[in-house]
Amino acid sequence: MSLPKITHLPSARLLTSFHQHRQQLLHPSIAPLPAPRRAVIQGQYRRPGQPKENKYPWQKINFNFLKGVEGIKKNFMLLKKEFFDPWVGPEGKPVLEHMLEQNRVVWEFRGPESLEQWTVSSDREIGGQSEVYLKVGKNNNTGFLYGTLSSTPPRDGETRYSGYCTMRSRQLMASFNRKKHHDWTSFNTLHLRVRGDGRPWMITIGTETYFSHQKDDMYNYFLYTRGGPYWQDVKIPFSKFFLTHRGRIQDNQHPIWLDKVNTIGFTLGDKADGPFQLEIDYIGVCKDYAHTEEFAYELYKRNPEV
Structure with missing residues (x-):
């Protein structure tokens, strides 16, 4: 029995194929460990069952003419407000x-x-049975x-878990559909006055991102x-808030960009079926001089200094 001639292969290619064949013989059941990486999602997310x-x-x-005229009128009013507010002070307030x-x-x-500044949603959008009202x-x-x-869970053959209700603030918009952000750089604490029924809620803060695949970061x-x-x-x-992507805690953590805050929301998903209620008086921010912590979680460097 004669062996096939492999002299025509380059030496680097020959060594690579030899090592791969050797690893398969020695460890046939061990697969290479995947490196943890950030999920990059380019397309629009589609909920299961939708x-x-x-x-x-x-x-x-x-393409409605009357709606276009109302939109132009609204945008010019917002543009007028943006032009005259800086003459008074930031956000129309005196400088002092x-x-x-x-x-x-x-x-x-x-x-x-x-x-009108808020919107509510629940798992009913994907076929669930939860209900929420404001x-x-x-x-x-x-x-x-x-x-x-x-x-x-809904009977769509795809969704395995269900049961959530959400209340979220609307995105601030400037003239001609430009995003307007909340600037909280002068504050370090979120202040709420609420009255609930004993259930735990999740507070979510959404900020502006640079890349499209980070639009679901919260x-x-x-x-x-x-x-x-x-x-x-x-x-x-604000130093206690941790970064998540579609509900999954990320390994790479960093503080909130307080100069580009878009929305804030409240989510209930404690898997305790039944009625719930949450009464909110106001939501604000404050400056606590006794709190000096910059960030509560460890920050890892990809290339640490030796």
């Missing part, structure tokens, strides 16, 4: 008041018009979030409600 939309981007545009500011109320519920509380002074949580921390008839003032330092 059909694909076979539409071109221009087919989703509403802005320099001495230590507490700022960002969101408060003082009437039905304040509900209304104005008594005397039009609070926001009342209530509903029913159900962890029964900073999270926990909100534990006591329950009962009494209000509770909750102060959470």
Whole structure:
């Protein structure tokens, strides 16, 4: 039996094939360990059970003349406000008041018009059975979030877990559909006045990102409600928030970019089926001079210095 001639192969290619064949003989059941890496998702995320939309981007545009005129009028009013506010001070406030500011109320519920700044969603969008509603509380002074949580997954053959309800603030928009960000660089603590039913909530803060695959990055921390008839003032330092991507905690952590905050949200998913309620008075930020921590979690370097 004659062996095949392999003299025509280059030496580097021959050595590579020899080592690969040797590793397969010695360790046939051991596969190379995959290196942990950040998930890069370029396409639009489609929820399980949701059909694909076979539409071109221009087919989703509403070509309405009256709507276009109202949009132009609204954008020019916003442009006028952007032009005259810097003459008064940052965000239309006097400069002295802005320099001495230590507490700022960002969101408060003082009437039905304040509900337009928020949006609610649940697993009903993917076929679940949870329900969530938002209304104005008594005397039009609070926001009342209530509903029913159900962890029964939809019967679509794909979804295995379900049971969540979310309340999230809308993105601030400047003139001509430009994003407007919250600048909280002068503060270091999130201040809430809430009254819950004893359930744990997840607070999510969304910031502006540089790359498209980071659009689902969120900073999270926990909100534990006591329950009962009494209000509770909750102060959470921004240094305690940790980075997640679609609910998964990332290995590479870094502090919040407080100069480019877009949204804030409250998510319930404690797998305890039944009714829930959360009453919110206001959501603000404050400056706590006793808190000197910059970031509560370890920061790892890819190429550490020796």
